[in-house]
Amino acid sequence: MRTASLALVSLALFVGCSEEPTPTTTAPQPTAEPAPTTQTVPTGTEPALPPPPSDEVCAEAIVVQWQGATGAGESITRTQADARIRAEELLASIETGARDFATVAREDSDARSSGARGGLIGTYSRADWPPQHEAIRDRAFALQTDQISEVTEAPYGWVILHRCTAEFRNTRHVLVRFSGARNAGPEITRTHDEARALAQQIRERLTAPGADFLAIARETSEDGSRERGGEMGWLGRGRLAPAYEESAFTLPVGAISEPIETEFGFHLIQRVQ
Numbered sequence: 538m539r540t541a542s543l544a545l546v547s548l549a550l551f552v553g554c555s556e557e558p559t560p561t562t563t564a565p566q567p568t569a570e571p572a573p574t575t576q577t578v579p580t581g582t583e584p585a586l587p588p589p590p591s592d593e594v595c596a597e598a599i600v601v602q603w604q605g606a607t608g609a610g611e612s613i614t615r616t617q618a619d620a621r622i623r624a625e626e627l628l629a630s631i632e633t634g635a636r637d638f639a640t641v642a643r644e645d646s647d648a649r650s651s652g653a654r655g656g657l658i659g660t661y662s663r664a665d666w667p668p669q670h671e672a673i674r675d676r677a678f679a680l681q682t683d684q685i686s687e688v689t690e691a692p693y694g695w696v697i698l699h700r701c702t703a704e705f706r707n708t709r710h711v712l713v714r715f716s717g718a719r720n721a722g723p724e725i726t727r728t729h730d731e732a733r734a735l736a737q738q739i740r741e742r743l744t745a746p747g748a749d750f751l752a753i754a755r756e757t758s759e760d761g762s763r764e765r766g767g768e769m770g771w772l773g774r775g776r777l778a779p780a781y782e783e784s785a786f787t788l789p790v791g792a793i794s795e796p797i798e799t800e801f802g803f804h805l806i807q808r809v810q
Contacts, residue, residue, distance in 0.1 A: 589705040589771045590662065596670075596677045597656035597701050599627060599641055600648040602694035609694070613647065624688045624695035631685065631697070638685065638699050647694060660703050660773025673698055704774055706785040707809045709750060709767040711739055711758040714802035721802065725759070736796035736803035743793050743805060750793075750807055759802070768809075781806065 602609040603620035615623065627645055630636045642656030651658055658670060666674045672691040680686060680700035689696045714721040715732035727735065739757050743750055751766030758767050774782065778799035788794060788808040796803040 587771075589707075590703075590773070593660050593662045593703055593773055594677050595660040595701040595703040595773060595775070596658045596673075597638065597642065597699040598648065598651060598658055598670075598673065599624075599638070599646045599656055599697040600652070600691075600694040601627065601645075601696075602647040606694050607692040609647070620695050621688065624697060628685070628688060628697050638697075641697075654775075654779070656699065657701070657775050659775025660705070669693075672696075701774075704786070705771045706782075707771045708769045708785045709754065709807050709809055710762070710769065710781075711736075711743070711754045711767055711805040712760040712762075712802050713739065713757070713796075713805075714759045718802045719800040720760075732803050733796055733798075736805060740793065740796065740805050743807075767807075 601620045601624040602613045602615075603617040604614050606613070606617075606620075627641050631638055631641060639655035642652050642654075646652030646656060648656075658667070661667065663674065663678065670691075673689060673696055676686050676689055676698055677700060680698065682700055682702055684700055686696075686698040689698060713732045713736040714725045715727055715729045716725050717729075718725070718732075739753065742748060742753055751768075754767030755763055762768060769777075774786075776782075777785065778801070780797050780799050781804055784794045784797050784804075784806050785808060788806065790808050790810040792808060794804070794806040797806060798804075
């Protein structure tokens with residue numbers, strides 16, 4: 538095992554936003570709208586939340602594929618031996634400090650989705666670890682935080698694995714859908730602009746003195762967290778749409794975001810502690 542201290546990468550692309558034809562080389566596709574982790578509570582009552590998870594690992598990966606590896610595209614022509622040599626070269630560039638892990642992932646990883654996000658796979662427990670990354674699960678859990686593995690073989694390529702610092706945010710939200718948004722049913726007929734305007738109106742209600750976020754979410758939100766007052770519970774990096782996640786990780790505790798657009802619609806997000 539090798540170790541190195543690395544900066545966490547800010548998210549810029551939606552996790553699982555594009556359905557790529559080579560899922561085994563991409564970041565795992567998270568649940569479109571993660572199931573809330575908190576219990577139903579009476580209207581107007583703040584739920585008692587558990588502490589953040591302590592059994593989850595944040596993992597980042599650099600993948601170097603060879604011709605014939607699972608999910609390798611036609612542009613991958615190197616042999617397995619050549620791919621191993623390339624992976625060792627990339628690892629050496631990180632160990633010597635010539636380049637950092639995130640830069641190598643973005644510029645050289647053959648895993649297109651996770652590579653674009655600095656190699657971020659996500660934050661998972663053993664129980665919900667993505668099946669496509671089963672080959673590197675035990676290695677990820679064996680690493681210490683900020684430790685980097687030796688080059689490891691997986692069905693989709695040679696992998697350099699980094700155990701990143703697990704960070705969590707607890708949020709609640711209101712979702713306003715528009716026609717054509719992901720998971721929007723046929724009953725959703727409002728346009729994109731109409732949805733944005735409605736979200737702004739709801740935000741004015743949420744930020745009014747004495748507003749009850751839980752009650753307003755139960756009344757107006759259009760996803761599965763509605764009956765729980767929009768509660769999403771504690772979720773680690775890599776589990777939510779990047780635009781949502783960026784807001785969740787930058788909002789002060791108690792603050793409510795402006796309408797944040799993802800492929801599901803417009804979100805009004807409140808960070809809860």
